[in-house]
Amino acid sequence: DTAVSQTPKYLVTQMGNDKSIKCEQNLGHDTMYWYKQDSKKFLKIMFSYNNKELIINETVPNRFSPKSPDKAHLNLHINSLELGDSAVYFCASSQARTRVETQYFGPGTRLLVL
Amino acid sequence: GNSVTQMEGPVTLSEEAFLTINCTYTATGYPSLFWYVQYPGEGLQLLLKATKADDKGSNKGFEATYRKETTSFHLEKGSVQVSDSAVYFCALSSDSNYQLIWGAGTKLIIKP
Numbered sequence: 001d002t003a004v005s006q007t008p009k010y011l012v013t014q015m016g017n018d019k020s021i022k023c024e025q026n027l028g029h030d031t032m033y034w035y036k037q038d039s040k041k042f043l044k045i046m047f048s049y050n051n052k053e054l055i056i057n058e059t060v061p062n063r064f065s066p067k068s069p070d071k072a073h074l075n076l077h078i079n080s081l082e083l084g085d086s087a088v089y090f091c092a093s094s095q096a097r098t099r100v101e102t103q104y105f106g107p108g109t110r111l112l113v114l
Numbered sequence: 115g116n117s118v119t120q121m122e123g124p125v126t127l128s129e130e131a132f133l134t135i136n137c138t139y140t141a142t143g144y145p146s147l148f149w150y151v152q153y154p155g156e157g158l159q160l161l162l163k164a165t166k167a168d169d170k171g172s173n174k175g176f177e178a179t180y181r182k183e184t185t186s187f188h189l190e191k192g193s194v195q196v197s198d199s200a201v202y203f204c205a206l207s208s209d210s211n212y213q214l215i216w217g218a219g220t221k222l223i224i225k226p
Contacts (some may be wrong), residue, residue: 105157
């Protein structure tokens with residue numbers, strides 16, 4: 001059983017298109033995250049939801065819109081894709097929001113914008 | 115603000131060598147400290163953590179000790195294997211901001 005799953009694993013698309021990435025966790029966690037990892041492996045937090053409520057909304061273009069239909073799911077929709085959006089996007093979850101929590105990561109979605 | 119600095123990579127070692135990857139942090143209060151590992155083509159996974167000063171985290175032969183006096187959390191392993199080749203991330207989380215603050219990652223290459 002995969003704890004945190006993401007679909008699709010690979011996404012190749014043209015500039016200007018709109019795409020979505022889906023994330024599901026079966027750990028019963030309250031908090032979920034989206035990260036962007038660039039080609040140099042640098043990790044940037046994008047969004048975080050706690051019990052379906054947006055709690056972290058870092059400086060990202062408003063072309064990126066997260067949506068959490070329930071505690072187990074956090075999706076990421078990207079409008080008008082640009083070349084600079086090419087990266088690996090990771091979903092993660094944690095039991096709660098405390099400083100001792102471990103985050104559990106999905107396998108990543110590799111997005112390539114042509 | 116809070117920050118994490120870790121040594122730049124890549125770090126290249128021969129199998130069975132001793133490993134140290136340095137990590138220092140800046141934070142107010144008493145953060146928790148973490149090492150995560152990312153194997154090629156995979157997501158990150160927790161390697162070890164320490165939640166208070168002088169705690170030692172350990173897992174899979176790796177160790178790190180939370181040193182408040184030197185604001186450090188260096189990762190060590192006595193004898194590395196080819197399978198340890200990965201990117202290692204140091205991170206912290208504080209009571210003022212529960213999100214993880216990440217280091218830039220250190221790529222480790224182990225040659226047989």
